[in-house]
Amino acid sequence: MQQSSELFFASSNEHKFEEVQRILSNLGVNIKLFKTTSEEIQSNSLNEIAKRKAIDAFTKIQKPIIIEDDGLFINSLNGFPGPYSSYAYDTIGNKGIIQLLPNSEHRDAKFVAIIAYYNGIDEVKLFESSIPGKISKEIEKGGWGYDPIFIPDGESKTYANVLDKDKFSHRSASLKKFSDWFMHKH
Numbered sequence: 001m002q003q004s005s006e007l008f009f010a011s012s013n014e015h016k017f018e019e020v021q022r023i024l025s026n027l028g029v030n031i032k033l034f035k036t037t038s039e040e041i042q043s044n045s046l047n048e049i050a051k052r053k054a055i056d057a058f059t060k061i062q063k064p065i066i067i068e069d070d071g072l073f074i075n076s077l078n079g080f081p082g083p084y085s086s087y088a089y090d091t092i093g094n095k096g097i098i099q100l101l102p103n104s105e106h107r108d109a110k111f112v113a114i115i116a117y118y119n120g121i122d123e124v125k126l127f128e129s130s131i132p133g134k135i136s137k138e139i140e141k142g143g144w145g146y147d148p149i150f151i152p153d154g155e156s157k158t159y160a161n162v163l164d165k166d167k168f169s170h171r172s173a174s175l176k177k178f179s180d181w182f183m184h185k186h
């Protein structure tokens, strides 16, 4: 089915937008960037943050929008940084995260992505996916955000150096769920 209306992706993060745009265009959905920083919402629930980010962005642009909220959950840290991933990245960064796991063999983690769609009329619609992996012992070069320290299961390199991150990323899986729904709706 053809996409009939304009759709914006609200984010402050251009790396994320680039990936979302590339993945969605391969699925037949076109988006434009609405560059905005959403109010700092703190909650223990990614779903709650995603919902409020979507409503906040819609209030500003008054057009159908999607947003994405991500979290890196590290098992041995009881899920930290999770919903606080953005704040943790801006404060302690990849180096700080690695220092929280000194020589530990317990490095299991997962990256979660939630896509939220809101058109100002219906309830906010959420699409979630996650990918299991490990925190690397070294910070690799390349990529952005937590890319240099997250090794998806089945790979030997981090997101920064895998051959085709889009093929299996947390982002691709949740966007696929979204596009299946969106293309039927329009």
Ligand code: ITT
Binding pocket: 010, 011, 012, 013, 016, 036, 037, 038, 068, 069, 070, 071, 072, 085, 086, 087, 089, 090, 144, 145, 146, 147, 159, 169, 171
């Ligand atoms: P928004 O304006 O869209 O909210 P953000 O960068 O604040 O952008 P999130 O809160 O969703 O995004 O992301 C939490 C953190 O996880 C943030 O530091 C991101 O850079 C990082 N992150 C998300 N997806 C990532 C990916 O695919 N690779 C590496 N880091 C990622």
